[in-house]
Amino acid sequence: MLTVDELVARLVRDPRRTALFTDFDGTVAPIVTDPAAARPEPGTVEALDTLASTYRRVGVLSGRPLDYLAPLLPGTVDIGALYGLEQRVGGLRAEHPEAGRWRAVVTAVAAEAEGALAPYDGVRIEAKGLSLTLHVRRAPQHLAAVMAYAADAARRHGLDAREAKASVELHPPVAIDKGTLLTRWASGAEVVAFFGDDLGDLAAFAALRELTDRLGTETYRVVVLGPETPVAVRASADVVLDDPAALAALLQRLVTAAS
Ligand SMILES: [Mg+2]
Numbered sequence: 001m002l003t004v005d006e007l008v009a010r011l012v013r014d015p016r017r018t019a020l021f022t023d024f025d026g027t028v029a030p031i032v033t034d035p036a037a038a039r040p041e042p043g044t045v046e047a048l049d050t051l052a053s054t055y056r057r058v059g060v061l062s063g064r065p066l067d068y069l070a071p072l073l074p075g076t077v078d079i080g081a082l083y084g085l086e087q088r089v090g091g092l093r094a095e096h097p098e099a100g101r102w103r104a105v106v107t108a109v110a111a112e113a114e115g116a117l118a119p120y121d122g123v124r125i126e127a128k129g130l131s132l133t134l135h136v137r138r139a140p141q142h143l144a145a146v147m148a149y150a151a152d153a154a155r156r157h158g159l160d161a162r163e164a165k166a167s168v169e170l171h172p173p174v175a176i177d178k179g180t181l182l183t184r185w186a187s188g189a190e191v192v193a194f195f196g197d198d199l200g201d202l203a204a205f206a207a208l209r210e211l212t213d214r215l216g217t218e219t220y221r222v223v224v225l226g227p228e229t230p231v232a233v234r235a236s237a238d239v240v241l242d243d244p245a246a247l248a249a250l251l252q253r254l255v256t257a258a259s
Contacts, residue, residue, distance in 0.1 A: 007239045012257035015055045019189035024062035026197035027224045030244045041244040047251035052076035054258040056189050061178040065128040084181035085130045099130050102172035137166040165198050165228050179203030193220040205236045
């Protein structure tokens with residue numbers, strides 16, 4: 001394990017050859033009960049904006065839809081939304097070519113889920129266009145029922161079910177995740193860091209390991225802790241930060257070092 005000071009020293013050495021990628025919820029933005037109320041930790045947006053002009057690339061990779069993330073993040077920061085199904089690169093929006101035809105399927109499943117999960121009080125269905133999240137944060141007693149429904153719906157409609165913190169997501173069966181996107185976006189960088197907190201971030205951590213093995217890239221897996229940090233995520237950490245405020249402070253230190 002590295003200390004935060006050691007990590008900062010390595011990330012400020014050569015910004016032009018360094019790429020920084022982060023998840024959004026639980027990292028940039030504190031986890032809140034109402035997912036629609038999540039906002040970046042104060043100072044984080046300004047820091048990411050400044051770093052985007054000094055670093056090789058700064059990107060946010062999230063399971064959220066682009067319509068949610070785009071207004072919250074400066075245009076200088078690239079966004080991989082819905083695990084890469086939707087992207088904003090250099091300020092321009094794009095959609096994964098294989099994803100669009102699943103929009104109608106996802107919409108139909110969202111409508112079906114509203115009915116099927118109606119008996120389970122507190123379960124929230126978040127339709128995100130190209131994917132769908134079933135939230136049980138307010139109704140943890142229904143986790144098993146929701147997981148069973150998600151697995152069944154995924155099988156019937158040809159979608160992939162992916163578990164996350166207090167939720168399960170239904171995705172088009174398109175081979176893209178935070179790992180494949182990170183590998184593409186980190187191309188040419190000699191130093192790459194990713195900040196994550198959840199199971200969906202493991203693909204990004206694995207991609208970093210692969211970059212190191214294949215190309216000798218210097219990579220750092222940074223885990224931002226929270227009350228629900230999965231064991232497998234924590235076990236992947238090269239560096240641990242206490243919370244999103246600690247990430248904001250770290251980014252601020254990178255800004256100070258670069259100016
Ligand atoms: Mg997260």
